Structures are given as C-alpha cells and as structure tokens.
Amino acid sequence: MNLAAVVQEANASIGQDYCAEVCGAKCCMRGYVFFKPEYVNLITQGQPGLVSRTHRGWSQLSNELHGCPSLSEDNSCMIHDEEGRPPCCIYFPLKLVYDEGKPIVIVQRCDAVNAKMIDEYLDKLRDAGAELTIR
Numbered sequence: 403m404n405l406a407a408v409v410q411e412a413n414a415s416i417g418q419d420y421c422a423e424v425c426g427a428k429c430c431m432r433g434y435v436f437f438k439p440e441y442v443n444l445i446t447q448g449q450p451g452l453v454s455r456t457h458r459g460w461s462q463l464s465n466e467l468h469g470c471p472s473l474s475e476d477n478s479c480m481i482h483d484e485e486g487r488p489p490c491c492i493y494f495p496l497k498l499v500y501d502e503g504k505p506i507v508i509v510q511r512c513d514a515v516n517a518k519m520i521d522e523y524l525d526k527l528r529d530a531g532a533e534l535t536i537r
C-alpha cells in the first residue's frame with residue numbers, strides 16, 4: 403500500500419464520532435492545526451485577522467479563540483467537504499509535509515494518539531516510506 407493510502411486509512415480509523423463526541427474536537431478548539439497562507443480566508447470564514455500566530459510560513463489559529471471559525475456547534479467542520487481544505491485539517495493528527503519529502507509528525511497531544519488508536523499503523527507508515535516523528 404502506498405504512503406498516501408496508509409495515511410488516509412490511519413486517519414479514517416479515528417472516525418468523526420470519536421473526534422466530535424469523545425474528544426470534543428480539541429485540535430480545532432485549541433489551535434493545533436497549522437496551514438499555509440492560501441487557506442487563511444477559507445478556514446477563518448473570511449476573517450483573516452483571526453490568525454494570530456505564524457511560524458516559518460505556517461499559520462495557526464490562536465488557542466484563545468475558543469475554536470476555529472469553521473467549527474460547528476456539534477463539533478463538525480463546516481468546510482469538511484470543501485475541495486481545497488487544508489491538508490492539516492484533512493490528516494490531523496498526522497501532519498504531512500509531502501512537498502518537503504516524506505516526514506510525518508504524529509501529534510501526541512491528540513486524544514486518539516494518546517489512546518493508541520493509530521499504533522497499529524505506525525509500522526505500516528514506516529514500511530510505506532514515512533519518516534515518523536512522534537511529538
């Protein structure tokens with residue numbers, strides 16, 4: 403299986419119900435997601451001034467916002483089906499940096515990672531060529 407397919411499978415294994423109901427969408431609530439400037443308008447619902455942190459060309463929402471502007475009251479993402487959604491929103495807690503090689507950062511503060519829900523995919527990701535960092 404190629405790397406993209408393993409990444410998608412690992413991400414899908416967490417599931418929307420777990421994210422919305424068990425975790426409470428912490429990654430969207432607390433600004434864990436980072437994205438390139440071209441996604442700012444989409445993710446902020448046209449309010450680019452809400453991006454208060456940038457690092458090495460990446461933007462993050464402030465964790466003082468009480469949630470991403472695209473997060474619905476039921477903890478679902480309003481732009482989930484938008485073509486052009488930021489990769490980090492699609493693949494979190496696997497942060498991909500395809501255009502810089504094949505490193506993948508597994509975000510440890512994700513509840514699903516802490517609950518070892520993607521452990522079974524770690525070897526598969528490595529076998530598919532990923533360099534994994536868990537932090």
Ligand code: SF4
Pocket residue numbers: 416420421422425426427428429430494495511512513514515
């Ligand atoms: S932090 Fe992890 S478990 Fe929680 S909503 Fe985000 S991806 Fe899902």
Ligand code: SF4
Pocket residue numbers: 429430435445470471472473474478479480481482491492
């Ligand atoms: S755009 Fe959607 S997935 Fe991305 S941080 Fe906002 S609510 Fe979460």
